[in-house]
Amino acid sequence: MSHPQIIAILDFGGQYTQLIARRVRENHVYCELFSPDTPADVLRARGVSGIILSGGPSSVYEAGAPRCDLKLFELGVPILGICYGMQLMCEAHGGSVHGGSAREFGRVKLRVTNAVGPLAHLPAETTAWMSHGDVVTSASSDFETLASTDATAIAAVRHRTKPFFGVQFHPEVTHTPLGSTILRNFVYEICGCRGDWKTATVVEDAIERIRAQVGPRDRVICGLSGGVDSGVVAALVHRAIGDRLICIFVNNGLLRLNESGLVESTFRGHFGIPLVVADARRQFVDALRGVLDPQQKRKIIGKLFIDVFRAEAAKIEHARFLAQGTIYPDVIESGHGPKGKAALIKAHHNVGGLPEELGFELVEPLRMLFKDEVRHMGEALGLPEELLWRHPFPGPGLAVRIAGEVTEERLDRLRRADQILIEELTIAGWYRKVAQAFAVLVPVASVGVMGDGRTFDDQNLIVLRMVETTDFMTADWVHIDYEVLGRVGRRIVNEVNGINRVAYDISSKPPATIEWQ
Numbered sequence: 227m228s229h230p231q232i233i234a235i236l237d238f239g240g241q242y243t244q245l246i247a248r249r250v251r252e253n254h255v256y257c258e259l260f261s262p263d264t265p266a267d268v269l270r271a272r273g274v275s276g277i278i279l280s281g282g283p284s285s286v287y288e289a290g291a292p293r294c295d296l297k298l299f300e301l302g303v304p305i306l307g308i309c310y311g312m313q314l315m316c317e318a319h320g321g322s323v324h325g326g327s328a329r330e331f332g333r334v335k336l337r338v339t340n341a342v343g344p345l346a347h348l349p350a351e352t353t354a355w356m357s358h359g360d361v362v363t364s365a366s367s368d369f370e371t372l373a374s375t376d377a378t379a380i381a382a383v384r385h386r387t388k389p390f391f392g393v394q395f396h397p398e399v400t401h402t403p404l405g406s407t408i409l410r411n412f413v414y415e416i417c418g419c420r421g422d423w424k425t426a427t428v429v430e431d432a433i434e435r436i437r438a439q440v441g442p443r444d445r446v447i448c449g450l451s452g453g454v455d456s457g458v459v460a461a462l463v464h465r466a467i468g469d470r471l472i473c474i475f476v477n478n479g480l481l482r483l484n485e486s487g488l489v490e491s492t493f494r495g496h497f498g499i500p501l502v503v504a505d506a507r508r509q510f511v512d513a514l515r516g517v518l519d520p521q522q523k524r525k526i527i528g529k530l531f532i533d534v535f536r537a538e539a540a541k542i543e544h545a546r547f548l549a550q551g552t553i554y555p556d557v558i559e560s561g562h563g564p565k566g567k568a569a570l571i572k573a574h575h576n577v578g579g580l581p582e583e584l585g586f587e588l589v590e591p592l593r594m595l596f597k598d599e600v601r602h603m604g605e606a607l608g609l610p611e612e613l614l615w616r617h618p619f620p621g622p623g624l625a626v627r628i629a630g631e632v633t634e635e636r637l638d639r640l641r642r643a644d645q646i647l648i649e650e651l652t653i654a655g656w657y658r659k660v661a662q663a664f665a666v667l668v669p670v671a672s673v674g675v676m677g678d679g680r681t682f683d684d685q686n687l688i689v690l691r692m693v694e695t696t697d698f699m700t701a702d703w704v705h706i707d708y709e710v711l712g713r714v715g716r717r718i719v720n721e722v723n724g725i726n727r728v729a730y731d732i733s734s735k736p737p738a739t740i741e742w743q
């Protein structure tokens with residue numbers, strides 16, 4: 227992206243590096259993650275206003291530890307080293323780093339002896355979050371110590387003549403309460419950024435890029451999923467090229483209640499975007515008949531989705547591009563980010579998109595954005611709140627929320643139970659507070675009494691699942707209000723035929739996963 231000002235974050239593999247990027251961007255300053263060995267010339271060519279060296283799991287004194295190009299220190303731009311980044315910077319200037327004795331983890335008291343540079347406006351004592359085994363045991367005489375803790379004498383430094391700074395603690399995590407002030411000081415007061423990276427400019431910039439890429443006659447196809455990312459992409463591409471965008475929505479019958487209706491009313495109704503709805507409900511249920519294994523279900527659904535999509539796309543003339551809602555964490559986590567393929571952290575299920583052999587060129591306007599930035603963009607583009615704040619929903623949909631065979635009857639029960647849960651959470655003000663909430667249908671023959679009779683045959687159990695998480699890699703069950711839980715349970719049993727029992731899942735991830743299958 228062509229932004230007037232950019233901060234480069236060199237990623238040494240720290241677990242909080244993405245957070246540094248988010249904190250910088252919260253200050254309306256654009257930043258990108260770069261690999262640790264990015265040549266100084268590349269950063270000069272990008273015209274970076276400042277550089278942040280991230281934390282990381284290595285020790286600077288180990289062979290093979292990631293290093294930065296030493297010419298970075300000759301670029302004349304401000305540099306802030308965080309944890310490993312500070313150790314690297316000090317070592318590169320003749321200081322020494324050792325492991326062992328000064329290990330610190332968690333919140334510590336930070337004594338600020340000189341509140342200048344990134345520590346400007348900080349009180350003499352504050353809290354900082356530490357997570358390190360190594361420390362700078364001596365810095366060269368070029369450096370002055372700005373802060374210390376009980377265990378770490380050199381907890382923050384500045385170079386005496388150059389704009390180089392280091393902090394041993396992590397200003398990017400919320401456990402360092404004044405951390406945002408520190409990063410703000412760095413980007414505004416030291417790097418001279420103006421904070422001109424705002425949603426409106428990001429939208430305008432993305433629109434210009436789409437126009438430049440697509441050209442005046444070609445058409446773009448966008449597969450809508452009902453989720454935030456594809457919705458924002460569609461609205462954005464439509465702003466850029468109007469009716470040359472055609473959206474395809476595959477109704478696989480495994481969706482939440484009213485999902486198809488919401489997509490149609492939003493994109494066709496409100497935005498007036500040409501929308502093809504492929505009604506493939508029958509095909510999917512037929513293909514899933516008798517299938518019990520969840521991985522098998524996923525495979526069948528994934529393949530059929532591509533077949534249906536491909537058939538619809540083939541009917542659209544002059545379609546050269548496919549617009550996809552790939553976002554920045556997908557890019558980083560799928561190994562295409564700064565650390566390259568070798569550092570593949572996880573093969574995240576939500577990354578996916580359509581296969582290359584469909585033969586389209588890709589338009590990916592959200593590639594450099596985080597989820598919250600995508601939501602802000604969606605707000606600016608006028609997408610309804612209901613769509614913007616919808617909980618994530620797996621591609622294989624309700625099929626992996628039915629333990630056992632998928633049938634139309636079970637889908638219908640599950641959909642209605644799920645809708646009751648979502649309605650009650652919304653009314654009680656809980657929906658936005660949980661990361662993901664849904665119902666799971668467990669087809670056990672559950673015994674119950676209803677009216678005067680015993681119910682047994684064809685009675686199923688509904689399990690409610692609600693989790694709190696930010697990254698979906700670990701999650702806690704939500705300590706939801708019992709009143710709300712009780713109301714949801716009562717309504718499900720009263721309103722959904724075939725359900726006589728409701729349970730609440732109190733497993734965390736790990737060891738459980740978020741989905742049941």
Ligand code: XMP
Nearest residue numbers: 524575576618619620621622698739740741
């Ligand atoms: P798990 O169950 O692995 O879920 O803890 C983590 C997140 O991924 C979603 N999920 C999927 N998304 N296709 C998807 O697009 C899938 O097959 C799939 N399985 C799980 C899940 O909803 C949660 O947000």
